[in-house]
Amino acid sequence: MDWLGLYNYWVVVILMMAGFYIVIAQGNLVKKIVGLNIFQTSVFIFFISLAKLDGGSAPVYVEGITEYSNPLPHVLILTAIVVGVALTAMGLALVVRVHELYGSIEEDEIHEQDGSD
Amino acid sequence: MIDQLPALPVVITMAAAPLVMCLLRWPWLAWATTTAACWAALAATIALLHHVLDVGTVSYAMGGWEPPFGIEYRIDAANVFVLLIIAGVSALIMPFAKRSVESEIEASKIPFFYCAFLLANCGLLGVTATGDAFNIFVFFEIAAIASYALIAMGKDRRAVMASYQYLVMGTVGTTFLLIGIGFLYIMTGTLNLNDLAHRLPEVSDTNTVRAAFAFLAVGVSLKLALFPLHLWLPNAYTYAPSMVTVFLSATATKVAIYVLLRLFYSVFGIEFSFEELSMNYVLFPLALLGILIPSIVAVFQNNAKRMLAYSSVANVGYIILGISFATTLGVMASMLHIFNHAITKAALFMALGCVVYRAGGTSLERMAGMGQRMPWTMAAFVLAGLSLIGIPLTVGFITKWHLILASLETGLWPIAVFLLGTSLLAVIYIWKVVEAAYFREPLAENANVQEAPLSLLVPTWVLTLLCVVFGVYTPFTVGIAETAAETLMGGFL
Amino acid sequence: MTLIEALTGLAPDLAIYLALTIPLVGTVLIVLTGRWPNLREVVTGLTATGLFLSVLQLLPFVLAGERPEVTLFEFLPGLDFAFRVEPLGMTFALVSSGLWILTSLYAIGYMRGAGEAHHTRFYAYFAIALFSATGIALAQNMFTLFIFYEILTLSTYPLVAHKGHEAARKGARIYVGLLLGTSIGFQLMAILATWWLTGTLDFTEGGIMEGQVGHGVGAVLLVLYMYGIGKAALMPFHRWLPEAMVAPTPVSALLHAVAVVKAGVFTVLKVSIYLFGLDYMQALVTTDLIMYIAAFTLLGASIVALQKDNLKARLAYSTVSQLSYIVLGAMLVNQYAAVGGGMHIVMHAFGKITLFFCAGAIYVASKKTEVSQLDGLGRKMPFTMFAFFLGALCVIGVPPLGGLWSKFHLVMGSFEAQHAMMAGVFMLSTLLNIAYLLPPVTRAFLRPLPEGESPGFREAPAFCVVPLSLTALGGVAMFFLASPLREMLEGMFIY
Structure with missing residues (x-):
C-alpha cells in the first residue's frame, strides 16, 4: 500500500486539478480567483509535504534527536503564501473595479458589453 | 561600493x-x-x-x-x-x-x-x-x-x-x-x-x-x-x-x-x-507559428497599439527561434534581438504615446493626418518602424542579419527565406499606419492637433536615435551579445 | 575664381566625402530655406552643382587607373562601410549628378508651372535620392550598396506619392511594395548567402565566387540577385515603374529614367562583374535563363509601350525595355557587351530624360498627356518637339546620337557570345522603338492642329525648355564622346 502512504501528494494532485479546472471553466470572475487560490494552495501543500520527514522533529537543536524536517521549504512557503495573499487581494480589487465599470462579474456578459461598444 | x-x-x-x-x-x-x-x-x-x-x-x-x-x-x-x-x-x-x-x-x-x-x-x-x-x-x-x-x-x-x-x-x-x-x-x-x-x-x-x-x-x-x-x-x-x-x-x-x-x-x-x-523540436515550430500568425493578425488590426502588441508576440517568436537553434550564433542573435527589439518597440510605443497625448487614441482613424500635424512624432514612428521591419542601418537589421546567418549555419536555408518573407508582413502593417498618418485627412476634432510637447518628444527621439546608432555602431551590442551567448552556452563554470 | 580653385585638385578621399555630404547638407538647407522659395531653389541648384563638381574631381584619378578608396567604419567584423571609385561607378555618378543640375532647373519651371504643392518636401527628398544614388555608385562592397539601395527606395516613396490622391497612394504602395519586397526577399537573401559562403562582400576583380561557391548554388544566387534588384525591372517585377509615373515629371525624368532605374542595372553590372565574375557566370545554367527573360522583357515591354496612349506610360514601358538591354548585356558575359551595357546607362539617360522633360513641358504648356492629343503641337512648341525628336533618335540609336554606340557594342557583344539570336532581338526592338517613339513626333509636325485651337506659339517656361534642349544636345554630344567613354569603361575590368 505504498501509494496510500503518499496520500498528501494525491491530495495535491486532486486540489491542483480542481483549482485549475475552476480557473478555466468558470465564467464568474470571483470563482476564478477562488480556483486560482485552490491551485496555489495545492502547491503549498506539495512543498510542505516534501520537506516533512517521518518522525522528524522541528529543526531546533536538542540533545538526542537525530532526524529533523527540512525547514527551508516551509520558510519558502511562508513567502509564497504572502505572495498568494497579495495576488488574491489584487485579483479581488480588479473584480471590484470590473463590477463598478460593467455592473457584472460574469465573463460572457462583460465581453458582450465590450463587443457592443 | x-x-x-x-x-x-x-x-x-x-x-x-x-x-x-x-x-x-x-x-x-x-x-x-x-x-x-x-x-x-x-x-x-x-x-x-x-x-x-x-x-x-x-x-x-x-x-x-x-x-x-x-x-x-x-x-x-x-x-x-x-x-x-x-x-x-x-x-x-x-x-x-x-x-x-x-x-x-x-x-x-x-x-x-x-x-x-x-x-x-x-x-x-x-x-x-x-x-x-x-x-x-x-x-x-x-x-x-x-x-x-x-x-x-x-x-x-x-x-x-x-x-x-x-x-x-x-x-x-x-x-x-x-x-x-x-x-x-x-x-x-x-x-x-x-x-x-x-x-x-x-x-x-x-x-x-x-x-x-x-x-x-x-x-x-x-x-x-x-x-x-x-x-x-x-x-x-x-x-x-x-x-x-x-x-x-x-x-x-x-x-x-x-x-x-x-x-x-x-x-x-x-x-x-x-x-x-529535444526542446528544439518544440520551440522551433512554435517560434515559426509565433512569427507568422501574429504578424498576419497584426496586419488586420485597426488600432496601432494593438497592431504593435501583436508584433511584439511575433518578435518573441524571432527570439525563441534563435534559442531553438541551440548554437552560439543563434543565442547571440537572440540576445541581440532582446536588446534591439526592446529599444525599437519602446520607441514605437512612445511615439504612439505622443499621439495618444494629443489625438486621444491610436486607432487608424485617429492617427489620420498626424503626419502633418505631428511631424516629429510620426517621423520617429517611421524610423523606429523601419527598424522593426529590419531595414539596414537600424538595429532590426543587425538582428535579422545574425538570425539568418544562424539559420544558414544550421543548414536551414528555408528558414532564412521565411524570415525575410515575414519582415514583409511588418512592412505591410507599418505602412498602414504611415499611409493613415501621411495621406489621410484628420478627423474634424483632431484638425487643430499640435506637435507633442518636448518632454514627450525628446525621450521618443532619444530611443529612436538609439535604434539607428546601434544599427550603425555595432561593436558594443554585438560584442556584449557574443560574450553573453558564450557565457550561456558554456554553462556555469 | 577662388571657389573653382578650391574645387579642383581635391584629394580623392576628400572628394568622396564631399560627394556624400553635399547632398545631405543640401537636404538640411533646403528644409531650412523652405520658407523662401527662390532661395530654396538656388540651394537645390548649388547642391546639384556641388555634387557634380566633387564627383568630377575623381575623374582624373580614375582615368589614371587609380581606385580612390575610403572606409568610413567597420559595420561588422570583415564588413566595412566603404567606398571605392571605379570607372563604372564613376560613369554612373557623373551622369546622375550632372543631370541633376539640369533637372533642378527644370523642376523650378515644372513645379511652378504645373501648380504642384509641397515644394520643400519635394526638393528635400530629391536631394536624399541623389545622395543614395551617389552612394550606390561609389560603394566598395555589396553591403554598402544595399544600404543605399534601400535608402533610395524609401526616399523616393514620398516623391511617388507626392500628389497624395488615391491613385498616387496606390501607385506608391505598389512601388514601395515591389521594390522593398524584392530587395528584402531576394536580394538580401542572396547577399547573406554570399557572405555566408564566401566570407566577403567586397567587389573584387574577377568576382568572389570562383572556387568558393558551387555552380548549382551560384545559379540560384544569380536568379536571386537578378530578381532581387527590382530596380532593374525584369518581368514580372516591372510593375512598379509604370506605377511610379504618377509622380511629378522631374521625378519620372531624373529618378525613373536615370538615377533609380540606372541604379538597378548598375547594380546588375556590378554584381555580374565584381561578385560573380564573368568567367564564373559563363558556367552557370541560369545565366542563359536570365538572358532569355531579359530578351522577353525587352520585347514584351516594347509591345506594351506601343499600345499605351498616355505619353508617360509609353515612356515608362520603353524604359523597362531599355533596362533589359543592359541586363541582357550583362548576361552575355563578355567584355564587349558589358562595356555596351555601361555605355547604354549613359546614352539612354540622355535620351530618356529628354523625352520625359518634353512630356512634362507639354503638360505644363498645354495640359496634354496623351499621344493622340499631340496633333499639330510641333507648330506651337517647336523647341520641345524637336528635342523630343532628338531624344527619340537617341533611344532608337540613330546617328548622330549617342544611342548608336551602346547598341553597336551590345550587338557586337551578342555575336561574340555566339548568341546571334540576341542580336536579332536588339534589331527587332529597334524597329519597335521606332514604332512607338516616332508617332508622337510625326503627329506633332505632320498633322494639323485639332479644330478650335489657336495655332500661336506657346512654349513651356524657359526653365523647362532650356534644360530639355541641353539634354537633347547632350545626346548628340555623346555620339562624339563615345570613344573616351568606352576607353574609360574598359578600365572597369581592372579593379
Whole structure:
C-alpha cells in the first residue's frame, strides 16, 4: 500500500486539478480567483509535504534527536503564501473595479458589453 | 561600493517605492523621486556592466550568507545586458512619463502609479540579477502584481479586464514555475542556480527532473508570451497607459526570455534540454507559428497599439527561434534581438504615446493626418518602424542579419527565406499606419492637433536615435551579445 | 575664381566625402530655406552643382587607373562601410549628378508651372535620392550598396506619392511594395548567402565566387540577385515603374529614367562583374535563363509601350525595355557587351530624360498627356518637339546620337557570345522603338492642329525648355564622346 502512504501528494494532485479546472471553466470572475487560490494552495501543500520527514522533529537543536524536517521549504512557503495573499487581494480589487465599470462579474456578459461598444 | 554593485539596482528601486507612496500629496515630487531612483539604478547598472566586462562574472552574497545557502546574486555578461535594458528603458521613460501620466492618470493616483512602477522595475531587475531559483519566483510575482495594477490604471475600462486576464494567466505561469522549482529542490536539495547546474547531471535521468523541466518551460513560456500562450498580451498592451506599455513591451517579456535562456542553457544544460528532451523540436515550430500568425493578425488590426502588441508576440517568436537553434550564433542573435527589439518597440510605443497625448487614441482613424500635424512624432514612428521591419542601418537589421546567418549555419536555408518573407508582413502593417498618418485627412476634432510637447518628444527621439546608432555602431551590442551567448552556452563554470 | 580653385585638385578621399555630404547638407538647407522659395531653389541648384563638381574631381584619378578608396567604419567584423571609385561607378555618378543640375532647373519651371504643392518636401527628398544614388555608385562592397539601395527606395516613396490622391497612394504602395519586397526577399537573401559562403562582400576583380561557391548554388544566387534588384525591372517585377509615373515629371525624368532605374542595372553590372565574375557566370545554367527573360522583357515591354496612349506610360514601358538591354548585356558575359551595357546607362539617360522633360513641358504648356492629343503641337512648341525628336533618335540609336554606340557594342557583344539570336532581338526592338517613339513626333509636325485651337506659339517656361534642349544636345554630344567613354569603361575590368 505504498501509494496510500503518499496520500498528501494525491491530495495535491486532486486540489491542483480542481483549482485549475475552476480557473478555466468558470465564467464568474470571483470563482476564478477562488480556483486560482485552490491551485496555489495545492502547491503549498506539495512543498510542505516534501520537506516533512517521518518522525522528524522541528529543526531546533536538542540533545538526542537525530532526524529533523527540512525547514527551508516551509520558510519558502511562508513567502509564497504572502505572495498568494497579495495576488488574491489584487485579483479581488480588479473584480471590484470590473463590477463598478460593467455592473457584472460574469465573463460572457462583460465581453458582450465590450463587443457592443 | 564596487562590492555592493550587484545588489544596488534592485535595492535602490525597492527602497524608493515606499518612499514614493509617502509623497501622496505631491505628485510632482513622486515623479522626481522615481526619476532619481531610475537614473541611480541605471548608473549602478552601467558601473556593474563595466565591472563585469572587466573582471568577468561577479558573485554577491545577499546579506552576507554564503551561497549556495544564502541568496546569491550572480552577474555575468548575459544578465548584465538584460539589466542594462531594463534600467536603461525605465530611466529613459521617466522624462516621458511626467506629462503622459498626468494626462492619463488621476492626479491623486499618480504617486501610487509611480510606486507600482518602481516595484515592477525592481521585480524585473531582481529576476534578472538573482542566482536563486525561488528568488526568481518571488521577484516575478513582485513585478507581475505591480504590472497588473499598472495595466488596470488604463483609461479604457477594458484595461481592467485585460489586467484580470493577465493576472489569471500570469499566476498560473508563476505557480507552474514554483512547482518546477519544488521538483528540482526534491532532487538536488538546492535552490542556487549555479549549484543546481552542478548537481542536476547526476539525477537528470529521472522523471522528476523531466517533470520539473516541463513545468518550468510552460511557466516561463506563459510569462514570455510564447505563441500560443500569448493571449494575455495584446489586450494588456493595448489598454494599459502609454507609459506602461512602453515599459512592459521593452522589458517584461524580455526578462522571461532571459530566464528561459538561463534555465535551458545554464541550469539544465544544452545536452539535457536540446539533445535528451529535444526542446528544439518544440520551440522551433512554435517560434515559426509565433512569427507568422501574429504578424498576419497584426496586419488586420485597426488600432496601432494593438497592431504593435501583436508584433511584439511575433518578435518573441524571432527570439525563441534563435534559442531553438541551440548554437552560439543563434543565442547571440537572440540576445541581440532582446536588446534591439526592446529599444525599437519602446520607441514605437512612445511615439504612439505622443499621439495618444494629443489625438486621444491610436486607432487608424485617429492617427489620420498626424503626419502633418505631428511631424516629429510620426517621423520617429517611421524610423523606429523601419527598424522593426529590419531595414539596414537600424538595429532590426543587425538582428535579422545574425538570425539568418544562424539559420544558414544550421543548414536551414528555408528558414532564412521565411524570415525575410515575414519582415514583409511588418512592412505591410507599418505602412498602414504611415499611409493613415501621411495621406489621410484628420478627423474634424483632431484638425487643430499640435506637435507633442518636448518632454514627450525628446525621450521618443532619444530611443529612436538609439535604434539607428546601434544599427550603425555595432561593436558594443554585438560584442556584449557574443560574450553573453558564450557565457550561456558554456554553462556555469 | 577662388571657389573653382578650391574645387579642383581635391584629394580623392576628400572628394568622396564631399560627394556624400553635399547632398545631405543640401537636404538640411533646403528644409531650412523652405520658407523662401527662390532661395530654396538656388540651394537645390548649388547642391546639384556641388555634387557634380566633387564627383568630377575623381575623374582624373580614375582615368589614371587609380581606385580612390575610403572606409568610413567597420559595420561588422570583415564588413566595412566603404567606398571605392571605379570607372563604372564613376560613369554612373557623373551622369546622375550632372543631370541633376539640369533637372533642378527644370523642376523650378515644372513645379511652378504645373501648380504642384509641397515644394520643400519635394526638393528635400530629391536631394536624399541623389545622395543614395551617389552612394550606390561609389560603394566598395555589396553591403554598402544595399544600404543605399534601400535608402533610395524609401526616399523616393514620398516623391511617388507626392500628389497624395488615391491613385498616387496606390501607385506608391505598389512601388514601395515591389521594390522593398524584392530587395528584402531576394536580394538580401542572396547577399547573406554570399557572405555566408564566401566570407566577403567586397567587389573584387574577377568576382568572389570562383572556387568558393558551387555552380548549382551560384545559379540560384544569380536568379536571386537578378530578381532581387527590382530596380532593374525584369518581368514580372516591372510593375512598379509604370506605377511610379504618377509622380511629378522631374521625378519620372531624373529618378525613373536615370538615377533609380540606372541604379538597378548598375547594380546588375556590378554584381555580374565584381561578385560573380564573368568567367564564373559563363558556367552557370541560369545565366542563359536570365538572358532569355531579359530578351522577353525587352520585347514584351516594347509591345506594351506601343499600345499605351498616355505619353508617360509609353515612356515608362520603353524604359523597362531599355533596362533589359543592359541586363541582357550583362548576361552575355563578355567584355564587349558589358562595356555596351555601361555605355547604354549613359546614352539612354540622355535620351530618356529628354523625352520625359518634353512630356512634362507639354503638360505644363498645354495640359496634354496623351499621344493622340499631340496633333499639330510641333507648330506651337517647336523647341520641345524637336528635342523630343532628338531624344527619340537617341533611344532608337540613330546617328548622330549617342544611342548608336551602346547598341553597336551590345550587338557586337551578342555575336561574340555566339548568341546571334540576341542580336536579332536588339534589331527587332529597334524597329519597335521606332514604332512607338516616332508617332508622337510625326503627329506633332505632320498633322494639323485639332479644330478650335489657336495655332500661336506657346512654349513651356524657359526653365523647362532650356534644360530639355541641353539634354537633347547632350545626346548628340555623346555620339562624339563615345570613344573616351568606352576607353574609360574598359578600365572597369581592372579593379
